[in-house]
Amino acid sequence: ETGVTQSPTHLIKTRGQQVTLRCSSQSGHNTVSWYQQALGQGPQFIFQYYREEENGRGNFPPRFSGLQFPNYSSELNVNALELDDSALYLCASSLGQVETQYFGPGTRLLVL
Amino acid sequence: DQQVKQNSPSLSVQEGRISILNCDYTNSMFDYFLWYKKYPAEGPTFLISISSIKDKNEDGRFTVFLNKSAKHLSLHIVPSQPGDSAVYFCLRGSTLGRLYFGRGTQLTVWP
Numbered sequence: 001e002t003g004v005t006q007s008p009t010h011l012i013k014t015r016g017q018q019v020t021l022r023c024s025s026q027s028g029h030n031t032v033s034w035y036q037q038a039l040g041q042g043p044q045f046i047f048q049y050y051r052e053e054e055n056g057r058g059n060f061p062p063r064f065s066g067l068q069f070p071n072y073s074s075e076l077n078v079n080a081l082e083l084d085d086s087a088l089y090l091c092a093s094s095l096g097q098v099e100t101q102y103f104g105p106g107t108r109l110l111v112l
Numbered sequence: 113d114q115q116v117k118q119n120s121p122s123l124s125v126q127e128g129r130i131s132i133l134n135c136d137y138t139n140s141m142f143d144y145f146l147w148y149k150k151y152p153a154e155g156p157t158f159l160i161s162i163s164s165i166k167d168k169n170e171d172g173r174f175t176v177f178l179n180k181s182a183k184h185l186s187l188h189i190v191p192s193q194p195g196d197s198a199v200y201f202c203l204r205g206s207t208l209g210r211l212y213f214g215r216g217t218q219l220t221v222w223p
Contacts, residue, residue, distance in 0.1 A: 101211060
């Protein structure tokens with residue numbers, strides 16, 4: 001059974017650019033949640049997708065958007081990157097909205 | 113709004129001894145709490161959870177205690193092993209499926 005995978009592992013962008021991060025959920029999981037972990041902080045909830053629909057959003061601006069595909073993989077898009085967007089972005093999948101979440105290793109984004 | 117607070121950024125314990133990691137919460141309306149641990153370059157992994165109707169939940173060497181009057185929970189690891197060295201996150205879970213993380217406590221277990 002393949003766990004949650006994320007790509008890329010690292011990337012560097014400059015202010016104002018756009019970025020797309022990808023997440024493949026664990027087999028059989030229909031729910032994907034995204035989190036942002038800034039340095040020295042705990043992960044912060046960005047949003048959750050359940051069966052291709054957004055199912056709740058944290059305190060993040062609209063330039064953070066996402067998608068979930070029919071195979072339940074997901075993308076996180078961030079437009080107009082700011083320096084404070086530099087963080088580890090974690091994706092987690094689960095069998096349902098309130099089931100145990102299984103995390104990928106994360107994508108480390110650096111905005112210069 | 114920080115739902116859960118971990119006030120100790122680090123804890124160092126000798127192998128074989130008990131590790132006690134603490135967490136305080138501010139909101140009385142909660143569904144359940146969880147502990148996750150995280151090794152470097154890996155995502156957080158689920159460790160143990162406790163629902164609001166319980167005071168204690170045990171799983172092998174790991175026990176979580178919930179003190180509702182003090183709005184406090186703790187994770188006990190007995191006996192501690194060097195492989196337990198990791199960052200431990202206290203989380204609140206909600207019926208919406210969102211997880212609210214604390215800042216984490218770095219546990220170091222030395223031989």
